[in-house]
Amino acid sequence: MFHFSSSRRASLILAALGCTLLAQGAQAADPLTVGVLIPGSKSDKGWMESGFDGLTAAQKEFGAKIKVQMIENINYADMEQALTNLAGKNQLVIGVGGQTQAAVMKIAKRFPKTKFSIVGGSKGDGLPNVAGYDVKQAEIAFVAGAAAAMLSKTGAVSYVGGMEIPSIVNAGKEFGKGAAYINPKIKYFENYTGDFDNVAKSKEATLAAIAQGADVHYHILNLGLRGMEQAAKEKGTHIIGSYTDRCGSDPLYIAYSITGVGFQVQYAIKELVAGKWAAGYKPFGLAMGPAASDMKVCGATPEMKSKLEQIKKDILEGKIKVLEG
Missing domain, CATH: 3.40.50.2300 (Response regulator)
Structure with a gap:
């Protein structure tokens, strides 16, 4: 049998305690x-x-x-x-x-x-x-529609969505309503490709809208956006981008809706x-707040900014009612 002095026992206890604390620290990290x-x-x-x-x-x-x-x-x-x-x-x-x-x-x-x-x-x-x-994409889609109507020179705008599911369809409807809120005579073209990533179908849908006069386009697409870009570049029209403010990065884009993904x-x-x-x-x-949802028009006039801010305020206060999604 081994016998330890009081000081030796204290040292062993402290050493054991130190090992326990180190283990707890490692676990916490x-x-x-x-x-x-x-x-x-x-x-x-x-x-x-x-x-x-x-x-x-x-x-x-x-x-x-x-x-x-x-x-x-x-x-x-x-x-x-x-x-x-x-x-x-x-x-x-x-x-x-x-x-x-x-x-x-x-x-x-x-x-x-x-x-x-x-x-x-x-x-x-x-x-x-x-x-x-x-x-809540439908909220900001209404604001994007309003911006599109302000930016359009032909009085015609378009929207291309991917899958035809409620949230994507509701956003399309609200984009059209937002455009009509600014210009009741606006022409609005809405199309769905059935696939967020199909480049050929989104290009075809955008070209069809351009043929009918649309000069500003909005979307809820993923890689399918490349088709919209190709159409807009070929025909000299413009896009309102989604999700992130990238103003100044591409002349095809004249505005961005922020949806905080x-x-x-x-x-x-x-x-x-x-x-x-x-x-x-x-x-x-x-x-x-703006990190979750906002509208950025590249080079917006003070009047445009003021009008869009008022629309956002009216949506928040329920004066403008939008669909879910």
Whole structure:
């Protein structure tokens, strides 16, 4: 049997305590794991790129506090498998786009301990581990329509959406209503390609609108936007971009609607880090401020800025009522 002096026992206790504290410190320093599914291309100049920008900003903000796994360019048929992969390895999984919602809701039931956030989520049957963030695209689409009517020289504007689902259709309707709010005689052309990434179909739809006089175009597309760009460049018309303010980067674009896709990706991660992440439906839109929803006209006159600000205010106050989505 070994006997230790009181001082020796105290040293051993302190050493053991020190090891425990070091272990606790190492455990506390473990990064929070975040999986991100970007169904399209992270360089699409649209929704997906905005989401990726938000992820990049979160990584810069939180550094070693988070560890990120990202999957991009996934077909609908492979979405559940991609989400399963992410859910098995991460504490939070973010689906960037409403098109991920059905798959997220299915996979979330299999991984009840994993948190899921859907950027572009809508109201529906809630799960205790799923948060749906509604970008409220219809709100800012109305403002974009108003801007388009102010910018149009021909009195005709157009919209091309991808999949013909409620949020995309509602945004198209509100864009047309916003244009008519400024110019009741405006001609408005609306088309859906059935695919956010089909370049040929979006070009064809835009060219058809141009043939009928449209000179300002709006969209909810991903890579399909390339087709709209090709048509506008060929015919000398212009585009109102979506999601991120890139004024001055391309003369084809004369304005941008901000729909805060990246803001919501960053928001989900920020809430996780702060220990405040909560399930349930959360509307964003104009009420969450300019980082979440705004309208930027490149080189806008003071009068134009004032009118657009008033329209945003009227939407927030309910004087102008817009559809959901």
